[in-house]
Amino acid sequence: MAKVFGAFYTREELLNRVGDIAQISGISIEELTEGRAKGVQVANIWTGSGLEFSINLSRGMSIGAFRYKGIPFGWISATGDVAPWYYEPGGEGLDRSYAGGLMHLAGLRQVGAPCQDENENLGLHGRICNIPAEKVYGDGYWDGDEYRIILKGMLREVRALGENVVLRRTISTALGGNEITIEDQVLNAGQKTTPHMILYHTNFGFPLIDKDSRLMIASKEVTDAFTGDSVPNEVYSRFTEPKEDAGQQIYFHNTREQNGWSGFILANKNLKVGLQVDYLKKNLPLLINWVNLEAGHNVVEVGPANCKCFGRAAERESGTLQYLEPGEVRDYTMKFTVLDGLAAIDKAEIALNK
Numbered sequence: 001m002a003k004v005f006g007a008f009y010t011r012e013e014l015l016n017r018v019g020d021i022a023q024i025s026g027i028s029i030e031e032l033t034e035g036r037a038k039g040v041q042v043a044n045i046w047t048g049s050g051l052e053f054s055i056n057l058s059r060g061m062s063i064g065a066f067r068y069k070g071i072p073f074g075w076i077s078a079t080g081d082v083a084p085w086y087y088e089p090g091g092e093g094l095d096r097s098y099a100g101g102l103m104h105l106a107g108l109r110q111v112g113a114p115c116q117d118e119n120e121n122l123g124l125h126g127r128i129c130n131i132p133a134e135k136v137y138g139d140g141y142w143d144g145d146e147y148r149i150i151l152k153g154m155l156r157e158v159r160a161l162g163e164n165v166v167l168r169r170t171i172s173t174a175l176g177g178n179e180i181t182i183e184d185q186v187l188n189a190g191q192k193t194t195p196h197m198i199l200y201h202t203n204f205g206f207p208l209i210d211k212d213s214r215l216m217i218a219s220k221e222v223t224d225a226f227t228g229d230s231v232p233n234e235v236y237s238r239f240t241e242p243k244e245d246a247g248q249q250i251y252f253h254n255t256r257e258q259n260g261w262s263g264f265i266l267a268n269k270n271l272k273v274g275l276q277v278d279y280l281k282k283n284l285p286l287l288i289n290w291v292n293l294e295a296g297h298n299v300v301e302v303g304p305a306n307c308k309c310f311g312r313a314a315e316r317e318s319g320t321l322q323y324l325e326p327g328e329v330r331d332y333t334m335k336f337t338v339l340d341g342l343a344a345i346d347k348a349e350i351a352l353n354k
Contacts, residue, residue, distance in 0.1 A: 075205030
């Protein structure tokens with residue numbers, strides 16, 4: 001049974017009350033029509049619980065806007081949505097078309113700082129977040145008394161005479177639900193071994209990020225990315241008012257896991273809401289935490305990764321660069337769960353710290 005508007009309903013009871021289930025929950029695919037966003041395709045999904053979010057089909061199937069009962073959780077940059085043909089691949093050109101959103105994928109063969117590696121000029125965070133999805137399929141369907149919503153698509157990072165890396169993504173949620181699950185499968189469909197770097201780059205913004213907000217991570221050890229010094233919890237877990245001279249900080253977290261899962265929580269107890277993010281740690285051993293509280297930016301990123309964020313050349317030099325052999329597949333799973341109310345936040349925090 002689905003819980004909507006404070007009550008539980010069977011399939012029959014709900015269908016007796018609406019002409020189309022889209023009145024309560026569903027998925028629609030739309031195309032933007034103005035400015036640099038013209039031509040961008042997005043899938044809008046609403047669950048009936050107050051959760052509404054969009055998936056940018058033209059830019060890596062990233063999660064764009066993400067709202068719960070009208071409260072935005074993700075950070076939106078000054079560029080807004082930008083069509084993929086405006087992407088500048090060199091250096092930090094990605095910043096000229098990077099809309100932010102709740103989560104975008106960095107990779108699949110480069111993450112982090114621009115660099116040159118084995119005669120390849122690699123831009124900021126690689127190419128996958130700029131690639132349009134193909135074989136897109138979105139639908140809603142009944143499974144007994146539960147109404148499921150699913151969105152699938154495929155992304156290919158490929159060259160005619162080079163790499164051929166394929167990502168197949170499935171995004172699912174349910175009527176009355178407050179949870180999104182993302183299941184990714186990355187395949188080296190080429191004939192040669194290829195470097196593989198991946199970062200699930202989440203972006204939290206106001207009002208989830210504010211002076212009274214708190215970031216809770218299941219960390220065993222936290223270090224400053226630049227100095228290597230240990231960092232106490234209070235340094236990364238609390239936030240200040242935005243300031244012009246706030247600077248940027250990066251922390252690396254070695255997280256605990258329970259039954260293969262690790263995660264973190266970002267909560268604003270004044271608003272009585274939070275977001276819990278869980279991920280399978282097996283193929284994502286590192287958690288990267290970027291903080292930019294500069295006035296006009298005010299963004300906090302927390303991203304599971306299989307690498308650091310200094311670029312592929314640095315990863316190769318340190319001996320930690322990962323590879324995909326021909327035909328090899330890596331699986332990744334993330335869950336985003338809205339925490340509604342102080343009791344839900346406290347319960348999630350207790351479970352996180354077990």
